[in-house]
Amino acid sequence: MLKPYEENLQKIREEIYGIGEEIIYANKISLSALKENDLSMLKDVTLSIKNLSIKTNEIDNLIVKTLALYSPEAKDLREMVSYLKITNEMLRAGANSKIFVKTFRQSFTNDLDKHSILEYAIPLLKASNSAFEIAVSLLKETDDKAIEAGFRKVSVEESKTDDLYAIIGKNTLKLISKNIELSKDYFDVLSSLRRLEKTADRAASIANLILFARVGGEIEQAK
Structure with a gap:
Protein backbone atom coordinates (compact mmCIF):
# COMPACT_ATOMS: atom_id res chain seq x y z
CA MET A 1 0.00 0.00 0.00
CA LEU A 2 1.28 3.44 -0.90
CA LYS A 3 1.99 5.95 1.82
CA PRO A 4 -0.24 9.10 1.89
CA TYR A 5 2.50 11.24 0.34
CA GLU A 6 3.07 8.73 -2.45
CA GLU A 7 -0.68 8.48 -3.06
CA ASN A 8 -0.91 12.25 -3.45
CA LEU A 9 2.10 12.33 -5.75
CA GLN A 10 0.60 9.62 -7.94
CA LYS A 11 -2.74 11.43 -8.06
CA ILE A 12 -1.02 14.69 -9.03
CA ARG A 13 0.79 12.99 -11.92
CA GLU A 14 -2.39 11.31 -13.13
CA GLU A 15 -4.44 14.52 -12.96
CA ILE A 16 -1.81 16.50 -14.90
CA TYR A 17 -1.57 13.69 -17.46
CA GLY A 18 -5.36 13.76 -17.84
CA TYR A 25 -7.29 15.06 -28.29
CA ALA A 26 -8.30 18.59 -29.29
CA ASN A 27 -5.06 19.04 -31.24
CA LYS A 28 -5.62 15.81 -33.15
CA ILE A 29 -9.05 17.00 -34.25
CA SER A 30 -7.49 20.25 -35.46
CA LEU A 31 -4.88 18.36 -37.45
CA SER A 32 -7.54 16.18 -39.09
CA ALA A 33 -9.54 19.29 -39.99
CA LEU A 34 -6.56 20.87 -41.73
CA LYS A 35 -5.51 17.69 -43.50
CA GLU A 36 -9.02 17.19 -44.87
CA ASN A 37 -9.54 20.93 -45.45
CA ASP A 38 -12.81 20.65 -43.53
CA LEU A 39 -13.03 23.37 -40.92
CA SER A 40 -16.45 22.16 -39.81
CA MET A 41 -14.55 19.48 -37.91
CA LEU A 42 -13.16 22.18 -35.65
CA LYS A 43 -16.61 22.46 -34.09
CA ASP A 44 -15.81 19.13 -32.40
CA VAL A 45 -13.02 20.79 -30.40
CA THR A 46 -14.81 21.28 -27.09
CA LEU A 47 -11.77 22.23 -25.04
CA SER A 48 -12.91 24.48 -22.17
CA ILE A 49 -10.29 26.81 -20.74
CA LYS A 50 -12.56 27.48 -17.77
CA ASN A 51 -12.70 23.77 -16.94
CA LEU A 52 -8.95 23.39 -17.45
CA SER A 53 -8.39 26.33 -15.12
CA ILE A 54 -10.55 24.73 -12.44
CA LYS A 55 -8.66 21.45 -12.77
CA THR A 56 -5.23 23.06 -12.65
CA ASN A 57 -6.25 25.05 -9.57
CA GLU A 58 -7.37 21.85 -7.86
CA ILE A 59 -4.03 20.21 -8.66
CA ASP A 60 -2.11 23.25 -7.41
CA ASN A 61 -4.07 23.15 -4.15
CA LEU A 62 -3.27 19.47 -3.74
CA ILE A 63 0.41 20.17 -4.37
CA VAL A 64 0.49 22.94 -1.77
CA LYS A 65 -1.40 20.78 0.71
CA THR A 66 1.02 17.89 0.16
CA LEU A 67 4.02 20.15 0.63
CA ALA A 68 2.56 21.52 3.86
CA LEU A 69 1.61 18.17 5.36
CA TYR A 70 4.52 15.92 4.45
CA SER A 71 7.65 18.12 4.20
CA PRO A 72 9.19 16.14 1.34
CA GLU A 73 12.93 15.65 0.95
CA ALA A 74 14.97 17.69 -1.55
CA LYS A 75 14.36 15.44 -4.57
CA ASP A 76 10.65 15.13 -3.88
CA LEU A 77 10.40 18.85 -3.24
CA ARG A 78 12.02 19.50 -6.63
CA GLU A 79 9.45 17.27 -8.28
CA MET A 80 6.49 18.93 -6.56
CA VAL A 81 7.68 22.43 -7.46
CA SER A 82 8.09 21.27 -11.07
CA TYR A 83 4.51 19.99 -11.15
CA LEU A 84 3.32 23.32 -9.78
CA LYS A 85 4.91 25.00 -12.79
CA ILE A 86 3.73 22.33 -15.23
CA THR A 87 0.05 22.96 -14.44
CA ASN A 88 0.51 26.55 -15.60
CA GLU A 89 2.22 25.39 -18.79
CA MET A 90 -0.66 22.98 -19.44
CA LEU A 91 -3.20 25.75 -19.04
CA ARG A 92 -1.28 28.00 -21.42
CA ALA A 93 -0.99 25.18 -23.96
CA GLY A 94 -4.73 24.58 -23.76
CA ALA A 95 -5.43 28.29 -24.26
CA ASN A 96 -3.16 28.33 -27.33
CA SER A 97 -4.98 25.34 -28.81
CA LYS A 98 -8.39 26.88 -28.18
CA ILE A 99 -7.47 30.29 -29.59
CA PHE A 100 -5.93 28.66 -32.67
CA VAL A 101 -9.19 26.87 -33.43
CA LYS A 102 -11.32 29.98 -32.94
CA THR A 103 -9.11 32.38 -34.90
CA PHE A 104 -8.30 29.99 -37.73
CA ARG A 105 -11.97 29.17 -38.32
CA GLN A 106 -12.87 32.84 -38.52
CA SER A 107 -10.01 33.97 -40.77
CA PHE A 108 -9.47 31.02 -43.13
CA THR A 109 -11.95 32.19 -45.77
CA ASN A 110 -12.47 30.93 -49.30
CA ASP A 111 -10.87 34.07 -50.70
CA LEU A 112 -7.45 33.12 -49.36
CA ASP A 113 -4.85 30.97 -51.11
CA LYS A 114 -5.61 27.92 -49.01
CA HIS A 115 -3.09 25.64 -50.67
CA SER A 116 -0.18 27.98 -49.96
CA ILE A 117 -1.23 28.29 -46.32
CA LEU A 118 -1.92 24.60 -45.66
CA GLU A 119 1.31 23.51 -47.35
CA TYR A 120 3.23 24.58 -44.25
CA ALA A 121 0.43 24.96 -41.70
CA ILE A 122 -0.19 21.20 -41.61
CA PRO A 123 3.47 20.30 -40.90
CA LEU A 124 3.54 23.10 -38.31
CA LEU A 125 0.52 21.71 -36.48
CA LYS A 126 1.90 18.18 -36.78
CA ALA A 127 5.26 19.17 -35.25
CA SER A 128 3.55 21.17 -32.51
CA ASN A 129 1.27 18.25 -31.65
CA SER A 130 4.19 15.84 -31.65
CA ALA A 131 6.19 18.02 -29.27
CA PHE A 132 3.29 18.31 -26.85
CA GLU A 133 2.36 14.62 -26.99
CA ILE A 134 5.94 13.51 -26.30
CA ALA A 135 6.21 15.98 -23.41
CA VAL A 136 3.00 14.70 -21.81
CA SER A 137 4.13 11.08 -22.19
CA LEU A 138 7.19 11.86 -20.07
CA LEU A 139 4.91 12.28 -17.04
CA LYS A 140 4.56 8.49 -16.96
CA GLU A 141 8.21 7.75 -17.75
CA THR A 142 10.39 6.49 -14.89
CA ASP A 143 13.70 5.89 -16.65
CA ASP A 144 16.04 8.89 -16.49
CA LYS A 145 17.69 8.14 -19.84
CA ALA A 146 14.31 7.82 -21.53
CA ILE A 147 13.28 11.18 -20.06
CA GLU A 148 16.47 12.79 -21.37
CA ALA A 149 15.86 11.23 -24.81
CA GLY A 150 12.26 12.45 -24.76
CA PHE A 151 13.38 15.95 -23.88
CA ARG A 152 15.71 15.96 -26.89
CA LYS A 153 12.88 14.79 -29.16
CA VAL A 154 10.63 17.58 -27.92
CA SER A 155 13.41 20.09 -28.55
CA VAL A 156 13.75 18.87 -32.15
CA GLU A 157 10.02 19.19 -32.80
CA GLU A 158 9.91 22.63 -31.16
CA SER A 159 12.77 23.75 -33.40
CA LYS A 160 10.81 22.54 -36.44
CA THR A 161 7.88 24.75 -35.48
CA ASP A 162 10.17 27.78 -35.33
CA ASP A 163 11.48 27.09 -38.82
CA LEU A 164 8.05 26.34 -40.30
CA TYR A 165 6.47 29.43 -38.80
CA ALA A 166 9.27 31.58 -40.23
CA ILE A 167 8.57 30.14 -43.69
CA ILE A 168 4.83 30.73 -43.30
CA GLY A 169 5.51 34.31 -42.27
CA LYS A 170 7.52 35.01 -45.42
CA ASN A 171 4.97 33.30 -47.66
CA THR A 172 2.11 35.21 -46.06
CA LEU A 173 3.79 38.54 -46.78
CA LYS A 174 4.11 37.52 -50.44
CA LEU A 175 0.42 36.59 -50.56
CA ILE A 176 -0.53 39.93 -49.00
CA SER A 177 1.53 41.85 -51.56
CA LYS A 178 -0.50 40.17 -54.31
CA ASN A 179 -3.87 40.82 -52.67
CA ILE A 180 -3.63 43.69 -50.21
CA GLU A 181 -7.39 43.81 -49.51
CA LEU A 182 -7.12 40.41 -47.83
CA SER A 183 -4.27 41.50 -45.58
CA LYS A 184 -6.35 41.35 -42.38
CA ASP A 185 -7.47 37.78 -43.05
CA TYR A 186 -3.93 36.70 -43.87
CA PHE A 187 -2.55 38.35 -40.75
CA ASP A 188 -5.27 36.73 -38.64
CA VAL A 189 -4.36 33.32 -40.07
CA LEU A 190 -0.71 34.02 -39.33
CA SER A 191 -1.64 35.03 -35.78
CA SER A 192 -3.55 31.80 -35.27
CA LEU A 193 -0.61 29.73 -36.52
CA ARG A 194 1.64 31.56 -34.09
CA ARG A 195 -0.38 29.82 -31.36
CA LEU A 196 0.87 26.47 -32.65
CA GLU A 197 4.45 27.59 -32.28
CA LYS A 198 3.64 28.76 -28.76
CA THR A 199 2.13 25.36 -27.93
CA ALA A 200 5.42 23.76 -28.93
CA ASP A 201 7.20 26.23 -26.64
CA ARG A 202 4.97 25.10 -23.78
CA ALA A 203 5.78 21.48 -24.62
CA ALA A 204 9.51 22.22 -24.44
CA SER A 205 9.00 23.89 -21.07
CA ILE A 206 7.01 20.92 -19.74
CA ALA A 207 9.68 18.47 -20.92
CA ASN A 208 12.38 20.59 -19.29
CA LEU A 209 10.46 20.70 -16.01
CA ILE A 210 10.00 16.93 -16.00
CA LEU A 211 13.71 16.50 -16.72
CA PHE A 212 14.50 18.86 -13.85
CA ALA A 213 12.10 17.01 -11.54
CA ARG A 214 13.61 13.59 -12.17
CA VAL A 215 17.23 14.29 -13.08
CA GLY A 216 18.00 17.76 -11.71
CA GLY A 217 19.99 20.48 -13.40
CA GLU A 218 18.53 23.87 -14.30
CA ILE A 219 15.09 25.04 -15.36
CA GLU A 220 15.38 26.69 -18.74
CA GLN A 221 13.56 29.99 -19.23
CA ALA A 222 10.35 29.41 -21.14
CA LYS A 223 9.70 31.51 -24.25
Whole structure:
Protein backbone atom coordinates (compact mmCIF):
# COMPACT_ATOMS: atom_id res chain seq x y z
CA MET A 1 0.00 0.00 0.00
CA LEU A 2 1.28 3.44 -0.90
CA LYS A 3 1.99 5.95 1.82
CA PRO A 4 -0.24 9.10 1.89
CA TYR A 5 2.50 11.24 0.34
CA GLU A 6 3.07 8.73 -2.45
CA GLU A 7 -0.68 8.48 -3.06
CA ASN A 8 -0.91 12.25 -3.45
CA LEU A 9 2.10 12.33 -5.75
CA GLN A 10 0.60 9.62 -7.94
CA LYS A 11 -2.74 11.43 -8.06
CA ILE A 12 -1.02 14.69 -9.03
CA ARG A 13 0.79 12.99 -11.92
CA GLU A 14 -2.39 11.31 -13.13
CA GLU A 15 -4.44 14.52 -12.96
CA ILE A 16 -1.81 16.50 -14.90
CA TYR A 17 -1.57 13.69 -17.46
CA GLY A 18 -5.36 13.76 -17.84
CA ILE A 19 -5.27 17.47 -18.70
CA GLY A 20 -2.56 16.76 -21.24
CA GLU A 21 -4.72 14.07 -22.85
CA GLU A 22 -7.60 16.52 -23.25
CA ILE A 23 -5.38 18.98 -25.08
CA ILE A 24 -3.82 16.24 -27.22
CA TYR A 25 -7.29 15.06 -28.29
CA ALA A 26 -8.30 18.59 -29.29
CA ASN A 27 -5.06 19.04 -31.24
CA LYS A 28 -5.62 15.81 -33.15
CA ILE A 29 -9.05 17.00 -34.25
CA SER A 30 -7.49 20.25 -35.46
CA LEU A 31 -4.88 18.36 -37.45
CA SER A 32 -7.54 16.18 -39.09
CA ALA A 33 -9.54 19.29 -39.99
CA LEU A 34 -6.56 20.87 -41.73
CA LYS A 35 -5.51 17.69 -43.50
CA GLU A 36 -9.02 17.19 -44.87
CA ASN A 37 -9.54 20.93 -45.45
CA ASP A 38 -12.81 20.65 -43.53
CA LEU A 39 -13.03 23.37 -40.92
CA SER A 40 -16.45 22.16 -39.81
CA MET A 41 -14.55 19.48 -37.91
CA LEU A 42 -13.16 22.18 -35.65
CA LYS A 43 -16.61 22.46 -34.09
CA ASP A 44 -15.81 19.13 -32.40
CA VAL A 45 -13.02 20.79 -30.40
CA THR A 46 -14.81 21.28 -27.09
CA LEU A 47 -11.77 22.23 -25.04
CA SER A 48 -12.91 24.48 -22.17
CA ILE A 49 -10.29 26.81 -20.74
CA LYS A 50 -12.56 27.48 -17.77
CA ASN A 51 -12.70 23.77 -16.94
CA LEU A 52 -8.95 23.39 -17.45
CA SER A 53 -8.39 26.33 -15.12
CA ILE A 54 -10.55 24.73 -12.44
CA LYS A 55 -8.66 21.45 -12.77
CA THR A 56 -5.23 23.06 -12.65
CA ASN A 57 -6.25 25.05 -9.57
CA GLU A 58 -7.37 21.85 -7.86
CA ILE A 59 -4.03 20.21 -8.66
CA ASP A 60 -2.11 23.25 -7.41
CA ASN A 61 -4.07 23.15 -4.15
CA LEU A 62 -3.27 19.47 -3.74
CA ILE A 63 0.41 20.17 -4.37
CA VAL A 64 0.49 22.94 -1.77
CA LYS A 65 -1.40 20.78 0.71
CA THR A 66 1.02 17.89 0.16
CA LEU A 67 4.02 20.15 0.63
CA ALA A 68 2.56 21.52 3.86
CA LEU A 69 1.61 18.17 5.36
CA TYR A 70 4.52 15.92 4.45
CA SER A 71 7.65 18.12 4.20
CA PRO A 72 9.19 16.14 1.34
CA GLU A 73 12.93 15.65 0.95
CA ALA A 74 14.97 17.69 -1.55
CA LYS A 75 14.36 15.44 -4.57
CA ASP A 76 10.65 15.13 -3.88
CA LEU A 77 10.40 18.85 -3.24
CA ARG A 78 12.02 19.50 -6.63
CA GLU A 79 9.45 17.27 -8.28
CA MET A 80 6.49 18.93 -6.56
CA VAL A 81 7.68 22.43 -7.46
CA SER A 82 8.09 21.27 -11.07
CA TYR A 83 4.51 19.99 -11.15
CA LEU A 84 3.32 23.32 -9.78
CA LYS A 85 4.91 25.00 -12.79
CA ILE A 86 3.73 22.33 -15.23
CA THR A 87 0.05 22.96 -14.44
CA ASN A 88 0.51 26.55 -15.60
CA GLU A 89 2.22 25.39 -18.79
CA MET A 90 -0.66 22.98 -19.44
CA LEU A 91 -3.20 25.75 -19.04
CA ARG A 92 -1.28 28.00 -21.42
CA ALA A 93 -0.99 25.18 -23.96
CA GLY A 94 -4.73 24.58 -23.76
CA ALA A 95 -5.43 28.29 -24.26
CA ASN A 96 -3.16 28.33 -27.33
CA SER A 97 -4.98 25.34 -28.81
CA LYS A 98 -8.39 26.88 -28.18
CA ILE A 99 -7.47 30.29 -29.59
CA PHE A 100 -5.93 28.66 -32.67
CA VAL A 101 -9.19 26.87 -33.43
CA LYS A 102 -11.32 29.98 -32.94
CA THR A 103 -9.11 32.38 -34.90
CA PHE A 104 -8.30 29.99 -37.73
CA ARG A 105 -11.97 29.17 -38.32
CA GLN A 106 -12.87 32.84 -38.52
CA SER A 107 -10.01 33.97 -40.77
CA PHE A 108 -9.47 31.02 -43.13
CA THR A 109 -11.95 32.19 -45.77
CA ASN A 110 -12.47 30.93 -49.30
CA ASP A 111 -10.87 34.07 -50.70
CA LEU A 112 -7.45 33.12 -49.36
CA ASP A 113 -4.85 30.97 -51.11
CA LYS A 114 -5.61 27.92 -49.01
CA HIS A 115 -3.09 25.64 -50.67
CA SER A 116 -0.18 27.98 -49.96
CA ILE A 117 -1.23 28.29 -46.32
CA LEU A 118 -1.92 24.60 -45.66
CA GLU A 119 1.31 23.51 -47.35
CA TYR A 120 3.23 24.58 -44.25
CA ALA A 121 0.43 24.96 -41.70
CA ILE A 122 -0.19 21.20 -41.61
CA PRO A 123 3.47 20.30 -40.90
CA LEU A 124 3.54 23.10 -38.31
CA LEU A 125 0.52 21.71 -36.48
CA LYS A 126 1.90 18.18 -36.78
CA ALA A 127 5.26 19.17 -35.25
CA SER A 128 3.55 21.17 -32.51
CA ASN A 129 1.27 18.25 -31.65
CA SER A 130 4.19 15.84 -31.65
CA ALA A 131 6.19 18.02 -29.27
CA PHE A 132 3.29 18.31 -26.85
CA GLU A 133 2.36 14.62 -26.99
CA ILE A 134 5.94 13.51 -26.30
CA ALA A 135 6.21 15.98 -23.41
CA VAL A 136 3.00 14.70 -21.81
CA SER A 137 4.13 11.08 -22.19
CA LEU A 138 7.19 11.86 -20.07
CA LEU A 139 4.91 12.28 -17.04
CA LYS A 140 4.56 8.49 -16.96
CA GLU A 141 8.21 7.75 -17.75
CA THR A 142 10.39 6.49 -14.89
CA ASP A 143 13.70 5.89 -16.65
CA ASP A 144 16.04 8.89 -16.49
CA LYS A 145 17.69 8.14 -19.84
CA ALA A 146 14.31 7.82 -21.53
CA ILE A 147 13.28 11.18 -20.06
CA GLU A 148 16.47 12.79 -21.37
CA ALA A 149 15.86 11.23 -24.81
CA GLY A 150 12.26 12.45 -24.76
CA PHE A 151 13.38 15.95 -23.88
CA ARG A 152 15.71 15.96 -26.89
CA LYS A 153 12.88 14.79 -29.16
CA VAL A 154 10.63 17.58 -27.92
CA SER A 155 13.41 20.09 -28.55
CA VAL A 156 13.75 18.87 -32.15
CA GLU A 157 10.02 19.19 -32.80
CA GLU A 158 9.91 22.63 -31.16
CA SER A 159 12.77 23.75 -33.40
CA LYS A 160 10.81 22.54 -36.44
CA THR A 161 7.88 24.75 -35.48
CA ASP A 162 10.17 27.78 -35.33
CA ASP A 163 11.48 27.09 -38.82
CA LEU A 164 8.05 26.34 -40.30
CA TYR A 165 6.47 29.43 -38.80
CA ALA A 166 9.27 31.58 -40.23
CA ILE A 167 8.57 30.14 -43.69
CA ILE A 168 4.83 30.73 -43.30
CA GLY A 169 5.51 34.31 -42.27
CA LYS A 170 7.52 35.01 -45.42
CA ASN A 171 4.97 33.30 -47.66
CA THR A 172 2.11 35.21 -46.06
CA LEU A 173 3.79 38.54 -46.78
CA LYS A 174 4.11 37.52 -50.44
CA LEU A 175 0.42 36.59 -50.56
CA ILE A 176 -0.53 39.93 -49.00
CA SER A 177 1.53 41.85 -51.56
CA LYS A 178 -0.50 40.17 -54.31
CA ASN A 179 -3.87 40.82 -52.67
CA ILE A 180 -3.63 43.69 -50.21
CA GLU A 181 -7.39 43.81 -49.51
CA LEU A 182 -7.12 40.41 -47.83
CA SER A 183 -4.27 41.50 -45.58
CA LYS A 184 -6.35 41.35 -42.38
CA ASP A 185 -7.47 37.78 -43.05
CA TYR A 186 -3.93 36.70 -43.87
CA PHE A 187 -2.55 38.35 -40.75
CA ASP A 188 -5.27 36.73 -38.64
CA VAL A 189 -4.36 33.32 -40.07
CA LEU A 190 -0.71 34.02 -39.33
CA SER A 191 -1.64 35.03 -35.78
CA SER A 192 -3.55 31.80 -35.27
CA LEU A 193 -0.61 29.73 -36.52
CA ARG A 194 1.64 31.56 -34.09
CA ARG A 195 -0.38 29.82 -31.36
CA LEU A 196 0.87 26.47 -32.65
CA GLU A 197 4.45 27.59 -32.28
CA LYS A 198 3.64 28.76 -28.76
CA THR A 199 2.13 25.36 -27.93
CA ALA A 200 5.42 23.76 -28.93
CA ASP A 201 7.20 26.23 -26.64
CA ARG A 202 4.97 25.10 -23.78
CA ALA A 203 5.78 21.48 -24.62
CA ALA A 204 9.51 22.22 -24.44
CA SER A 205 9.00 23.89 -21.07
CA ILE A 206 7.01 20.92 -19.74
CA ALA A 207 9.68 18.47 -20.92
CA ASN A 208 12.38 20.59 -19.29
CA LEU A 209 10.46 20.70 -16.01
CA ILE A 210 10.00 16.93 -16.00
CA LEU A 211 13.71 16.50 -16.72
CA PHE A 212 14.50 18.86 -13.85
CA ALA A 213 12.10 17.01 -11.54
CA ARG A 214 13.61 13.59 -12.17
CA VAL A 215 17.23 14.29 -13.08
CA GLY A 216 18.00 17.76 -11.71
CA GLY A 217 19.99 20.48 -13.40
CA GLU A 218 18.53 23.87 -14.30
CA ILE A 219 15.09 25.04 -15.36
CA GLU A 220 15.38 26.69 -18.74
CA GLN A 221 13.56 29.99 -19.23
CA ALA A 222 10.35 29.41 -21.14
CA LYS A 223 9.70 31.51 -24.25
